[in-house]
Amino acid sequence: MASGSESGTGRVTLTDVARLAGVSRSAASFALNGRTDLRISEETVARVRDAAEELGYSPNTTAKTLRTGRSGTVALVSDFIGTTSFANSMVRGALQALRDADALLYTVETEGDRAAEARVLQNLLNRDVDGFIYASMFTRRVEVPAVIERAPVVLLNCVSPDDSVPAVVPDERAAGEAAAAALLNAGHRDRIWFVGTFQAGVTGGAAWHGWSPLALTERLAGIRTALHAAGVELAGTLPIERDWDIANGRASVARLLASSTPSALICVNDAVAVGAYQALQDAGLHVPGDVSVVGFDGSPLTEAVVPTLTSLALPHEELGRVAARMLLEDPSAPRTERIPMPLVAGASIAAPAGIR
Amino acid sequence: MASGSESGTGRVTLTDVARLAGVSRSAASFALNGRTDLRISEETVARVRDAAEELGYSPNTTAKTLRTGRSGTVALVSDFIGTTSFANSMVRGALQALRDADALLYTVETEGDRAAEARVLQNLLNRDVDGFIYASMFTRRVEVPAVIERAPVVLLNCVSPDDSVPAVVPDERAAGEAAAAALLNAGHRDRIWFVGTFQAGVTGGAAWHGWSPLALTERLAGIRTALHAAGVELAGTLPIERDWDIANGRASVARLLASSTPSALICVNDAVAVGAYQALQDAGLHVPGDVSVVGFDGSPLTEAVVPTLTSLALPHEELGRVAARMLLEDPSAPRTERIPMPLVAGASIAAPAGIR
DNA sequence: ATGAAAGCGCTAACAC
DNA sequence: GTGTTAGCGCTTTCAT
Numbered sequence: 001m002a003s004g005s006e007s008g009t010g011r012v013t014l015t016d017v018a019r020l021a022g023v024s025r026s027a028a029s030f031a032l033n034g035r036t037d038l039r040i041s042e043e044t045v046a047r048v049r050d051a052a053e054e055l056g057y058s059p060n061t062t063a064k065t066l067r068t069g070r071s072g073t074v075a076l077v078s079d080f081i082g083t084t085s086f087a088n089s090m091v092r093g094a095l096q097a098l099r100d101a102d103a104l105l106y107t108v109e110t111e112g113d114r115a116a117e118a119r120v121l122q123n124l125l126n127r128d129v130d131g132f133i134y135a136s137m138f139t140r141r142v143e144v145p146a147v148i149e150r151a152p153v154v155l156l157n158c159v160s161p162d163d164s165v166p167a168v169v170p171d172e173r174a175a176g177e178a179a180a181a182a183l184l185n186a187g188h189r190d191r192i193w194f195v196g197t198f199q200a201g202v203t204g205g206a207a208w209h210g211w212s213p214l215a216l217t218e219r220l221a222g223i224r225t226a227l228h229a230a231g232v233e234l235a236g237t238l239p240i241e242r243d244w245d246i247a248n249g250r251a252s253v254a255r256l257l258a259s260s261t262p263s264a265l266i267c268v269n270d271a272v273a274v275g276a277y278q279a280l281q282d283a284g285l286h287v288p289g290d291v292s293v294v295g296f297d298g299s300p301l302t303e304a305v306v307p308t309l310t311s312l313a314l315p316h317e318e319l320g321r322v323a324a325r326m327l328l329e330d331p332s333a334p335r336t337e338r339i340p341m342p343l344v345a346g347a348s349i350a351a352p353a354g355i356r
Numbered sequence: 357m358a359s360g361s362e363s364g365t366g367r368v369t370l371t372d373v374a375r376l377a378g379v380s381r382s383a384a385s386f387a388l389n390g391r392t393d394l395r396i397s398e399e400t401v402a403r404v405r406d407a408a409e410e411l412g413y414s415p416n417t418t419a420k421t422l423r424t425g426r427s428g429t430v431a432l433v434s435d436f437i438g439t440t441s442f443a444n445s446m447v448r449g450a451l452q453a454l455r456d457a458d459a460l461l462y463t464v465e466t467e468g469d470r471a472a473e474a475r476v477l478q479n480l481l482n483r484d485v486d487g488f489i490y491a492s493m494f495t496r497r498v499e500v501p502a503v504i505e506r507a508p509v510v511l512l513n514c515v516s517p518d519d520s521v522p523a524v525v526p527d528e529r530a531a532g533e534a535a536a537a538a539l540l541n542a543g544h545r546d547r548i549w550f551v552g553t554f555q556a557g558v559t560g561g562a563a564w565h566g567w568s569p570l571a572l573t574e575r576l577a578g579i580r581t582a583l584h585a586a587g588v589e590l591a592g593t594l595p596i597e598r599d600w601d602i603a604n605g606r607a608s609v610a611r612l613l614a615s616s617t618p619s620a621l622i623c624v625n626d627a628v629a630v631g632a633y634q635a636l637q638d639a640g641l642h643v644p645g646d647v648s649v650v651g652f653d654g655s656p657l658t659e660a661v662v663p664t665l666t667s668l669a670l671p672h673e674e675l676g677r678v679a680a681r682m683l684l685e686d687p688s689a690p691r692t693e694r695i696p697m698p699l700v701a702g703a704s705i706a707a708p709a710g711i712r
Numbered sequence: 713a714t715g716a717a718a719g720c721g722c723t724a725a726c727a728c
Numbered sequence: 729g730t731g732t733t734a735g736c737g738c739t740t741t742c743a744t
Contacts, residue, residue, distance in 0.1 A: 024715045061482040062422045063737035088444045092437045107463040126417040304660040380731045419721035
């Protein structure tokens with residue numbers, strides 16, 4: 001009749017612990033949380049600890065969340081989880097950082113549906129999530145949903161229109177410079193082509209949904225900057241049909257080879273680079289003896305071709321880790337963090353054919 | 357002084373809605389949840405709905421969870437999220453199924469640490485998760501943590517020692533049979549080798565942590581069954597050093613080619629198959645003219661080689677989707693669901709060289 | 713130094 | 729038909 005639910009639900013509650021230790025619920029709470037505001041005797045603390053241990057007490061997080069308004073959870077909301085290993089590693093990195101803070105991760109995919117997105121974000125808010133990691137599978141500029149700003153937000157692999165929201169992105173521009181530098185170092189000075197621009201009026205295939213990927217513009221800008229600094233200009237850019245995949249890369253490069261022979265190809269991503277390998281082979285040209293090739297992403301494809309492809313790797317894990325850390329540590333600093341894209345050296349770059 | 361927190365926290369609560377509609381909290385609750393136990397007049401329901409709408413009311417899920425014990429969340433606990441696209445697509449499939457049930461997904465990686473695993477599982481339980489999807493990156497037999505059984509569990513890509521826990525796995529055996537059948541159909545009758553067994557006493561490299569992958573034993577069993585039924589026997593199995601990657605596949609096949617020429621190679625996964633391609637090319641042999649090749653997994657690698665690789669695809673999304681659905685629909689049926697592995701046809705199989 | 717009591721926002725008995 | 733009330737398990741203010 002009195003209070004106490006010892007065997008009510010089978011669940012061990014703080015009340016049970018307090019009763020066993022012979023103290024009040026609040027005393028038990030203070031003891032277990034190690035609070036020093038109220039002074040509890042050493043001996044009492046020990047008694048409570050023992051009681052909790054004996055009963056196998058584990059505090060109910062839902063109740064705690066209701067009371068405190070903090071849940072110890074973060075939501076990773078992304079447009080597309082995709083089929084690449086991208087999201088994978090980002091989640092992995094985020095989990096690593098969250099583990100240190102003892103926080104849990106909700107994973108959500110919106111599939112680009114703004115209405116569904118709004119609903120799920122509200123749902124998450126109703127669960128008192130402590131923050132959002134708002135991710136895009138393609139580096140791009142996004143409109144951050146208003147509702148989300150009711151909790152701390154960090155953008156992952158995307159940036160807000162006015163850069164007012166903290167963001168973590170790969171340093172695409174520096175990667176472009178590094179790609180160009182690798183070729184310059186090998187002695188290339190002309191006939192360097194870029195593969196993977198979109199034709200005028202086209203912003204990519206179905207997967208892009210009309211978004212213009214910053215990866216393209218920034219990588220290309222970096223390449224031009226580095227080349228220009230060395231007094232070199234790009235021989236040209238090769239447009240690609242819709243998606244950046246192997247088949248389209250092959251077709252695009254095949255068209256080029258019909259009329260001229262490049263010294264080096266900088267491909268917008270690894271898949272296009274693999275397509276380039278195939279077109280070169282079809283034309284009887286060798287990598288890197290006749291033509292050098294560089295890719296971007298650092299995907300498993302780099303290991304699947306002979307010779308192995310040199311590529312600038314997307315630091316997926318690092319991106320996820322930094323985003324989670326920013327969210328937990330100083331959610332207020334509105335800065336854009338650019339993570340370096342390391343060069344994974346393959347065997348696809350050599351001195352130009354002319355000077356062998 | 358009286359009740360009511362209209363502008364207390366800025367949050368709109370059920371109390372606010374009830375007050376605006378001029379009804380009691382419980383009446384509002386019933387109206388909003390569409391309960392019919394207690395009869396509320398149509399008109400009252402409408403008034404409550406309008407009030408909720410006007411105030412932009414969104415129910416606090418934490419409070420609801422505390423009260424009901426059900427959270428509308430599921431946890432996907434996996435040993436390793438890995439760098440393959442495996443986890444990715446499994447999560448994707450699970451999310452699709454969960455979306456229909458309006459449930460949210462926690463994603464957790466244990467990294468094979470049992471102690472950490474126990475802690476996080478308890479943590480999840482403290483949050484009143486409605487169920488667990490316990491996944492392994494390698495098809496294998498697992499010891500399900502005892503604590504987890506306090507909530508419904510479905511195993512994903514793994515099975516329990518006595519098959520007492522509901523599980524969803526790829527149908528590896530049937531896939532093995534399909535791989536063998538593809539070769540038999542093309543006319544192969546002898547010199548068919550399997551690539552990717554482990555040497556005696558070795559259970560794989562670091563990634564395996566001593567677990568023996570069912571994928572290997574089952575795929576191989578299926579192959580042997582299908583061949584046997586056609587009166588054919590495997591010429592032999594080629595062991596591989598540690599991990600099933602490109603380099604090891606290449607080395608393994610190179611050793612075979614030093615002493616004999618196979619008619620066909622069935623490789624334990626796509627990476628090993630890509631390595632086989634490389635070794636064959638090194639030996640001046642062509643795929644599929646001289647040697648046919650089959651892989652498993654259906655990874656992006658199949659598209660990266662020339663000719664494209666025929667492979668039996670792991671139905672990642674389907675696995676995740678079915679697991680989530682089983683968990684939500686009938687968590688009690690202790691059955692093992694085997695999901696077919698579709699054959700993705702490449703151009704790596706042809707009639708044996710002898711009968712060209 | 714300790715304990716009683718309020719209340720986070722919700723649901724579901726129960727009495728009117 | 730509708731409203732009153734008692735909690736879910738926890739934290740924290742306030743009085744002792």
